[in-house]
Amino acid sequence: xxxxxxxxxxxxxxxxxxxxxxxxxxxxxxxxxxxxxxxxxxxxxxxxxxxxxxxxxxxxxxxxxxxxxxxxxxxxxxxxxxxxxxxxxxxxxxxxxxxxxxxxxxxxxxxxxxxxxxxxxxxxxxxxxxxxxxxxxxxxxxxxxxxxxxxxxxxxxxxxxxxxxxxxxxxxxxxxxxxxxxxxxxxxxxxxxxxxxxxxxxxxxxxxxxxxxxxxxxxxxxxxxxxxxxxxxxxxxxxxxxxxxxxxxxxxxxxxxxxxxxxxxxxxxxxxxxxxxxxxxxxxxxxxxxxxxxxxxxxxxxxxxxxxxxxxxxxxxxxxxxxxxxxxxxxxxxxxxxxxxxxx
Amino acid sequence: xxxxxxxxxxxxxxxxxxxxxxxxxxxxxxxxxxxxxxxxxxxxxxxxxxxxxxxxxxxxxxxxxxxxxxxxxxxxxxxxxxxxxxxxxxxxxxxxxxxxxxxxxxxxxxxxxxxxxxxxxxxxxxxxxxxxxxxxxxxxxxxxxxxxxxxxxxxxxxxxxxxxxxxxxxxxxxxxxxxxxxxxxxxxxxxxxxxxxxxxxxxxxxxxxxxxxxxxxxxxxxxxxxxxxxxxxxxxxxxxxxxxxxxxxxxxxxxxxxxxxxxxxxxxxxxxxxxxxxxxxxxxxxxxxxxxxxxxxxxxxxxxxxxxxxxxxxxxxxxxxxxxxxxxxxxxxxxxxxxxxxxxx
Numbered sequence: 241x242x243x244x245x246x247x248x249x250x251x252x253x254x255x256x257x258x259x260x261x262x263x264x265x266x267x268x269x270x271x272x273x274x275x276x277x278x279x280x281x282x283x284x285x286x287x288x289x290x291x292x293x294x295x296x297x298x299x300x301x302x303x304x305x306x307x308x309x310x311x312x313x314x315x316x317x318x319x320x321x322x323x324x325x326x327x328x329x330x331x332x333x334x335x336x337x338x339x340x341x342x343x344x345x346x347x348x349x350x351x352x353x354x355x356x357x358x359x360x361x362x363x364x365x366x367x368x369x370x371x372x373x374x375x376x377x378x379x380x381x382x383x384x385x386x387x388x389x390x391x392x393x394x395x396x397x398x399x400x401x402x403x404x405x406x407x408x409x410x411x412x413x414x415x416x417x418x419x420x421x422x423x424x425x426x427x428x429x430x431x432x433x434x435x436x437x438x439x440x441x442x443x444x445x446x447x448x449x450x451x452x453x454x455x456x457x458x459x460x461x462x463x464x465x466x467x468x469x470x471x472x473x474x475x476x477x478x479x480x481x482x483x484x485x486x487x488x489x490x491x492x493x494x495x496x497x498x499x500x501x502x503x504x505x506x507x508x509x510x511x512x513x514x515x516x517x518x519x520x521x522x523x524x525x526x527x528x529x530x531x532x533x534x535x536x537x538x539x540x541x542x543x544x545x546x547x548x549x550x551x552x553x554x555x556x557x558x559x560x561x562x563x564x565x566x567x568x569x570x571x572x573x574x575x576x577x578x579x580x581x582x583x584x
Numbered sequence: 585x586x587x588x589x590x591x592x593x594x595x596x597x598x599x600x601x602x603x604x605x606x607x608x609x610x611x612x613x614x615x616x617x618x619x620x621x622x623x624x625x626x627x628x629x630x631x632x633x634x635x636x637x638x639x640x641x642x643x644x645x646x647x648x649x650x651x652x653x654x655x656x657x658x659x660x661x662x663x664x665x666x667x668x669x670x671x672x673x674x675x676x677x678x679x680x681x682x683x684x685x686x687x688x689x690x691x692x693x694x695x696x697x698x699x700x701x702x703x704x705x706x707x708x709x710x711x712x713x714x715x716x717x718x719x720x721x722x723x724x725x726x727x728x729x730x731x732x733x734x735x736x737x738x739x740x741x742x743x744x745x746x747x748x749x750x751x752x753x754x755x756x757x758x759x760x761x762x763x764x765x766x767x768x769x770x771x772x773x774x775x776x777x778x779x780x781x782x783x784x785x786x787x788x789x790x791x792x793x794x795x796x797x798x799x800x801x802x803x804x805x806x807x808x809x810x811x812x813x814x815x816x817x818x819x820x821x822x823x824x825x826x827x828x829x830x831x832x833x834x835x836x837x838x839x840x841x842x843x844x845x846x847x848x849x850x851x852x853x854x855x856x857x858x859x860x861x862x863x864x865x866x867x868x869x870x871x872x873x874x875x876x877x878x879x880x881x882x883x884x885x886x887x888x889x890x891x892x893x894x895x896x897x898x899x900x901x902x903x904x905x906x907x908x909x910x911x912x913x914x915x916x917x918x919x920x921x922x923x924x925x926x927x928x929x
Contacts, residue, residue, distance in 0.1 A: 242595070250648075251588060251622070251648035252618060252649070274596055276595050278595065278623070279623075281588075283644040299638060299639035300639055301625065304594055
């Protein structure tokens with residue numbers, strides 16, 4: 241079967257989703273199919289561009305393809321008689337982010353109109369798809385709530401699980417990944433100011449904007465945390481990021497309502513427990529409070545208590561890490577199974 | 585420099601128009617540039633042509649790429665302040681194939697209107713480009729005739745041409761190309777019946793039309809040519825190609841009226857072998873000059889047979905034409921360094 245994986249392209253940038261698409265292609269081939277990735281270059285910023293980009297995808301024509309597996313908005317608007325969606329990304333600013341006041345869509349009539357257009361197009365694309373998979377219960381619930389869609393959960397495998405081998409702890413709390421106000425790394429710095437001086441924190445990743453970076457450096461300065469915090473603010477090679485995880489005592493991941501907790505899955509693969517928050521969305525599907533980590537309120541004091549606990553009894557922390565690893569591998573998320581389900 | 589290479593494509597088809605894009609990509613990367621390849625699907629059907637053109641027009645690479653190089657339509661419509669076209673063909677049934685059976689729709693008011701609109705849009709796309717290059721004189725001539733725009737011919741080199749070498753000269757003329765009716769392998773088998781020397785023929789290449797392959801096979805056996813003609817309808821690996829070309833007598837390439845000179849004739853030239861072709865092969869004639877770097881004869885079995893015998897008998901001339909074939913590549917500047925210099929100028 242000729243299977244075309246359809247994904248968004250950010251020109252000259254290769255993120256996690258591009259890697260996932262490449263692995264999907266590879267594994268489709270391994271299971272005896274022909275596979276290619278169609279990457280559609282998109283510009284969704286400013287928001288006024290979005291409708292033209294949606295129409296662009298919608299107007300593309302193709303032949304010589306038996307099956308489409310589409311991953312992201314708006315690439316999944318592409319027309320094909322046998323289309324399966326594996327929703328790595330919806331345009332959340334038109335949904336829950338918008339309801340939470342976190343949207344880039346203006347509140348004026350044109351902004352409202354864009355939101356309506358996105359929701360209508362999504363509903364049409366979902367209606368014409370043969371199957372729809374969500375990457376987590378969080379995203380499954382959002383689909384049910386806003387679009388009335390019954391999706392199955394299909395957890396994405398890690399792209400480079402082999403990097404997350406684990407290792408002995410150097411005793412720090414690690415927070416990796418993109419840095420922005422939704423990922424809330426600032427909460428961890430505010431928490432650090434409230435814990436004993438022996439707790440150390442490493443934050444590593446690419447800030448979305450200079451303001452996101454400044455917010456963190458200012459907090460370090462304001463609370464005089466310089467000797468206990470390492471800020472490694474850049475786009476890290478995957479191997480370096482994995483090294484940070486492998487040498488950590490515990491990982492912290494406190495995003496607001498994230499679809500899927502890649503960072504938590506990577507931590508678990510490396511046998512590290514995770515500190516997360518009640519409202520972190522998909523991360524909660526991978527972390528069990530006082531079994532594989534800590535699930536606490538998204539507030540500095542609660543996070544401070546969790547960090548202090550993790551650093552106080554390291555035996556317990558290491559045990560949680562082992563349990564986290566068992567839980568993740570127990571989920572049986574593998575590429576062969578993933579490919580099989582996508583083609584059903 | 586950040587360079588986006590933009591073209592249209594058919595998923596799951598290898599080779600063809602993809603070669604020029606992907607070979608340029610690796611040459612640019614070797615020259616230290618960052619390259620992003622943008623392939624979007626397209627179907628050349630009159631009814632949905634314009635909506636697809638609109639889609640391509642909405643691709644926005646302005647902030648992400650320093651320069652874009654566009655190949656197959658409708659990729660030439662992607663807007664960019666530093667757009668360069670390396671145009672390889674029009675949507676031909678609205679151009680030179682209008683008055684042929686390839687048109688596939690009536691010559692009515694609606695389609696004449698579409699044709700007029702397409703010509704106007706193409707012309708505007710050529711005009712807004714920083715430079716327009718083509719892959720052959722034939723395409724440049726069409727752009728001048730239909731769109732009244734000047735373009736520069738930039739002959740596409742092959743991938744890593746330094747791989748090819750000249751070894752010895754055997755008795756075998758080789759035709760390494762897809763096996764298709766319009767490539768006319770059958771003409772050469774027919775010619776073999778008329779040869780008077782010990783010249784041999786090898787035909788190798790992938791074949792999609794199985795009935796044509798069967799036809800060739802029975803043609804060989806009917807003429808009792810099994811001992812002198814080798815026919816393999818399979819994909820030839822690059823390393824195999826290098827070996828076969830190193831020791832052959834000459835290469836043949838005689839498609840019917842193609843736009844470009846064809847990679848098989850280029851590969852033969854890099855291996856220092858003369859090229860046998862016909863007077864109606866189209867773009868091949870931009871490369872091959874009769875008696876200089878190959879032989880150009882009528883598309884007739886007897887004429888071809890005579891040429892094959894000449895290549896076999898007069899080895900000194902054959903060798904000299906082989907050396908000239910290599911030299912001709914320099915004259916036409918078919919090198920990656922020249923291509924990159926022009927595309928980035």
